[in-house]
Amino acid sequence: MSEKRDVIVSGAGPSGAATAAMLAQKGYDVLLYDRYDFPRDKVCGDAVPAGAVALLRGLGMGEKIDRAEAEGKFYPLDGLRIFSPRGYEMRAEFGDHENNSRSYVAPRMHFDATVQAHAVDSGAEFRVGTVKKPLLENGRVVGVTVAENGTTRDILARVVVGADGVTSPLARTLRPKSDQHKDMHRAVALRAYIEDLEEYPGEVEFYLYKEILPGYAWIFPTGLNQANIGLGMRLDHFRQRKEKLEGLLDQFLAMPAIKKRLKRGGQLRDVATWQLNFGSQKNLQHAYDGALLVGDAAGFINPLTGGGIHNGLLSAQAAATTLHEALQADDTSLNRLKIYEKRVHDSMWDSMKRAFTMQRWFLRLPILVDILARQMGNNNALARMFLTKL
Ligand SMILES: Cc1cc2nc3c(=O)[nH]c(=O)nc-3n(C[C@H](O)[C@H](O)[C@H](O)COP(=O)(O)OP(=O)(O)OC[C@H]3O[C@@H](n4cnc5c(N)ncnc54)[C@H](O)[C@@H]3O)c2cc1C
Incomplete structure (x- = not known):
């Protein structure tokens, strides 16, 4: 039975x-x-x-x-930083410590x-x-x-x-x-752990740049000089680009703003890709x-x-x-x-x-990301209001 x-x-x-x-x-x-x-x-x-x-x-x-x-x-x-295609930076504190959560x-x-x-x-x-x-x-x-x-x-x-x-x-x-x-409602992403990167303590970082929009690259710290790092792209755009995600991550690590924070050239482990259905x-x-x-x-x-x-x-x-x-x-x-x-x-x-x-909108007008990042800059209240609506 x-x-x-x-x-x-x-x-x-x-x-x-x-x-x-x-x-x-x-x-x-x-x-x-x-x-x-x-x-x-x-x-x-x-x-x-x-x-x-x-x-x-x-x-x-x-x-x-x-x-x-x-x-x-x-x-x-405690907070996040978003970097726009032209390098403008938007910072926001989460301010979500109520109820210990x-x-x-x-x-x-x-x-x-x-x-x-x-x-x-x-x-x-x-x-x-x-x-x-x-x-x-x-x-x-x-x-x-x-x-x-x-x-x-x-x-x-x-x-x-x-x-x-x-x-x-x-x-x-x-x-x-x-x-x-459908492909426009799916994405592929690559994740690795990096062990020699100077992190912004307590802050996650999002990099929205032209080549991968409407996707982004991220650096999410897990400890001192350690972070989860990766990038993701919408599947239809990834197919059009015909580049490997590993190559795109190398390009991200080679960006001057990131490269200067690597202590030993970028020590990666557990590099892996997976899919996302929206x-x-x-x-x-x-x-x-x-x-x-x-x-x-x-x-x-x-x-x-x-x-x-x-x-x-x-x-x-x-x-x-x-x-x-x-x-x-x-x-x-x-x-x-x-x-x-x-x-x-x-x-x-x-x-x-x-x-x-x-x-x-981000896909059609990357400049919009620049405008938003520039407007919000260090205006924490505005940035937080915007982010909580997403
Ligand atoms: C690269 C990447 C980055 C992401 N980053 C974030 C992020 O930072 N924050 C966030 O909130 N979300 C993120 N996501 C999305 C997030 O990972 C998923 O939405 C989340 O894991 C969903 O949880 P789940 O329990 O539904 O599925 P899963 O976490 O996938 O769990 C499914 C489980 O089912 C098991 N399983 C599979 N097949 C079988 C089977 N046939 N029989 C028995 N067991 C089976 C698997 O082993 C697994 O344990 C990311 C996704 C990717 C790919």
């Missing part, structure tokens, strides 16, 4: 682990799968905004977050392990296994097929959550072929008969900033609320779950739309 659980969550990144924690805290029998054990790396800029931290604190993670900060695993942030650069090796551990502490069962596909019965998801400990088997669940990232096998099976992200494409389906998609599996990344952790957590919250109601009513049909579409739309769509509009 097949095993049967209340909820199976495929993928224990922040979106999946948070969904699992929320549902386990409500007393459901939650089985959380990831193809890797934790801690494990995930290609990312590692910037975790205060809103995401506040949400995790609300889940009871306060002590874990404070400990990670005290141990130097989460690097606290400041922003961090939290390398995913540490960050994800912390959230995953919280899911387990909340009562979810974690297993290492690769989910191959949803198990379907008359078009309805009734479980998953998973490869675990060298065998492949089926596990049943009242409901399944696809939190298995951009390459989600659940999304691939459930979404019709016509319902995929939440700016309309009418994609995220709720199915017996299943929901959250985080990157659904494609909820901000099209201007490339940030996806906060949106992933917001979608986890919407999913947990929806599934709690559905499980209470013993009805996990699409008809019952489709309220999830409205919930994620209400919590994210306005900011996605604004960010995509801004991205298009």
Whole structure:
């Protein structure tokens, strides 16, 4: 007889682990799968905004977050600098220390392990296994097929959550072929860690220059002379440019403003690329008969900033609320779950739309970035107001 659980969550990144924690805290029998054990790396800029931290604190993670900060695993942030194509600089302080929920650069090796551990502490069962596909019965998801400990088997669940990232096998099976992200709503990005760069303590840096707009290069410090460094480009522009991201990073490191801050010529480790699916494409389906998609599996990344952790957590919250109601009513049909579409739309769509509009203007008129950076300069209040609208 097949095993049967209340909820199976495929993928224990922040979106999946948070969904699992929320549902386990409500007393459901939650089985959380990831193809890797934790801690494990995930290609990312590692910037975790205060809103995401506040949400995790609300889940009871306060002590874990404070400990990670005290141990130097989460690097606290005070502000940011944006550099425009012509080199104008805009600085802003985050001013978001209320409720103890400041922003961090939290390398995913540490960050994800912390959230995953919280899911387990909340009562979810974690297993290492690769989910191959949803198990379907008359078009309805009734479980998953998973490869675990060298065998492949089926596990049943009242409901399944696809939190298995951009390459989600659940999304691939459930979404019709016509319902995929178009290149203008996707990006590719390269991330590395640099170990000999003089950082601006407590500040993240964004470089918006003509060659990669509407993408950008970033330097996000993780400690003394150490940073997460990388760059990302919209996929359609990347295809047109026909250059490798590694070459573009070399060009970035060779810029005089960066080169002079390198102590030993630029010592990089863990160079890796990955893809991003934006939440700016309309009418994609995220709720199915017996299943929901959250985080990157659904494609909820901000099209201007490339940030996806906060949106992933917001979608986890919407999913947990929806599934709690559905499980209470013993009805996990699409008809019952489709309220999830409205919930994620209400919590994210306005900011996605604004960010995509801004991205298009930046692309057409790089001079606009210069004007904004010049106008805002050190006007912290104006810069903060502008940035919080993104
Ligand atoms: C280069 C780069 C830089 C970025 N920088 C930032 C940033 O600074 N700040 C920010 O907020 N966002 C950033 N993002 C976006 C961010 O990384 C994602 O939005 C975020 O990781 C989404 O979390 P998730 O839990 O939905 O998915 P993921 O973090 O991708 O987690 C998915 C999990 O599913 C597991 N999995 C995959 N397939 C299977 C399977 N078949 N079976 C079982 N498990 C599976 C994976 O191992 C993984 O643990 C960046 C993205 C990239 C590519």
